[in-house]
Amino acid sequence: MNRCPSAACALRAFGLRFNLPFYHTFTRSRTDEPGTMRPGLTLRWPLVLALLLAPSCAAPPSIPAPWEATEPQSAEPASTLPDTSSAVDWTRIGYSIRGKPIVATDVGGGGRRIYIIGSIHGDEPECAPVAAHIAELLSASPGLDHSTVRIVCDMNPDGTAAKTRTNTRKVDLERNWPAKDFQKASGGSGDRPCSELETAAVHADILKFNPDIIIIFQSANLSPTVTYQGAGRMLAYEFTSGARRADPHWRFNPEQRIRVQGSLESLFGSDLGKTVLRVEFQRKVPAETNAAAMVAGLRALDAQPATAAPGPVAAKTAPGRK
Numbered sequence: 538m539n540r541c542p543s544a545a546c547a548l549r550a551f552g553l554r555f556n557l558p559f560y561h562t563f564t565r566s567r568t569d570e571p572g573t574m575r576p577g578l579t580l581r582w583p584l585v586l587a588l589l590l591a592p593s594c595a596a597p598p599s600i601p602a603p604w605e606a607t608e609p610q611s612a613e614p615a616s617t618l619p620d621t622s623s624a625v626d627w628t629r630i631g632y633s634i635r636g637k638p639i640v641a642t643d644v645g646g647g648g649r650r651i652y653i654i655g656s657i658h659g660d661e662p663e664c665a666p667v668a669a670h671i672a673e674l675l676s677a678s679p680g681l682d683h684s685t686v687r688i689v690c691d692m693n694p695d696g697t698a699a700k701t702r703t704n705t706r707k708v709d710l711e712r713n714w715p716a717k718d719f720q721k722a723s724g725g726s727g728d729r730p731c732s733e734l735e736t737a738a739v740h741a742d743i744l745k746f747n748p749d750i751i752i753i754f755q756s757a758n759l760s761p762t763v764t765y766q767g768a769g770r771m772l773a774y775e776f777t778s779g780a781r782r783a784d785p786h787w788r789f790n791p792e793q794r795i796r797v798q799g800s801l802e803s804l805f806g807s808d809l810g811k812t813v814l815r816v817e818f819q820r821k822v823p824a825e826t827n828a829a830a831m832v833a834g835l836r837a838l839d840a841q842p843a844t845a846a847p848g849p850v851a852a853k854t855a856p857g858r859k
């Protein structure tokens with residue numbers, strides 16, 4: 538719906554702009570009168586040129602299409618987009634490299650701004666369904682008096698479709714952020730910060746949304762855990778306490794402050810001093826169970842005073858940094 542087949546799109550734009558006869562040849566519908574066709578045989582060369590040069594309309598000109606020329610983009614496996622029949626109003630905030638929409642929704646209208654990234658690693662299938670469930674639960678019954686929550690369902694839909702940690706260009710989107718400690722050589726981090734469409738789109742959306750708190754979902758073969766980066770130690774504790782009221786397995790680990798170079802946690806937590814919570818779901822736990830815990834955690838955050846005292850900021854810094 539948001540895509541257009543590349544060759545047809547380029548042809549249409551080219552033919553319309555220059556009013557070339559071949560345009561009618563290739564856009565005649567079944568209802569066209571035979572007499573309206575104008576073959577324009579002498580002008581076939583622009584068509585060949587257009588087909589040769591036509592990029593995908595959904596892909597940016599600066600990033601080459603990663604799929605094989607013989608592989609139509611429509612052959613991509615469907616991404617795990619949220620159920621569109623639900624009451625949630627998902628809006629596209631960007632595209633993946635392969636043209637899948639990255640969608641988000643807002644709930645609540647309060648002053649505390651919370652930004653949730655539902656999934657970043659495509660081989661962690663527990664994550665995006667939780668984000669979709671949270672959106673449904675909060676849309677049906679917000680229960681948030683002081684907060685506006687934006688939920689990005691999945692910022693790596695290509696990885697999710699292919700069941701890979703990275704995006705389709707083998708970049709780990711967790712390491713592709715413009716943090717001070719970004720390192721090009723660091724494990725598939727990309728050539729430069731925000732080199733990937735997915736990171737660029739979500740980064741721009743975060744800056745526009747201007748959150749106080751960012752929560753990122755991951756999953757692992759561990760007990761469900763919340764860690765944090767940046768200022769909000771008490772908020773992280775309260776969030777986990779809320780989650781534990783729904784599911785007592787949840788733990789807050791104030792010591793385990795993960796520093797991945799070039800990560801969202803580095804950028805918004807360490808560099809900019811925002812509260813970043815990293816939520817690790819336990820593998821294979823149903824999305825409904827995790828969503829209930831996350832909603833309870835969000836409501837606990839919502840109940841905190843807006844000027845909650847920040848916890849200690851001192852994060853372990855990477856070598857070579859202050």
Ligand SMILES: [Zn+2]
Binds near residue numbers: 658661755756
């Ligand atoms: Zn992960």
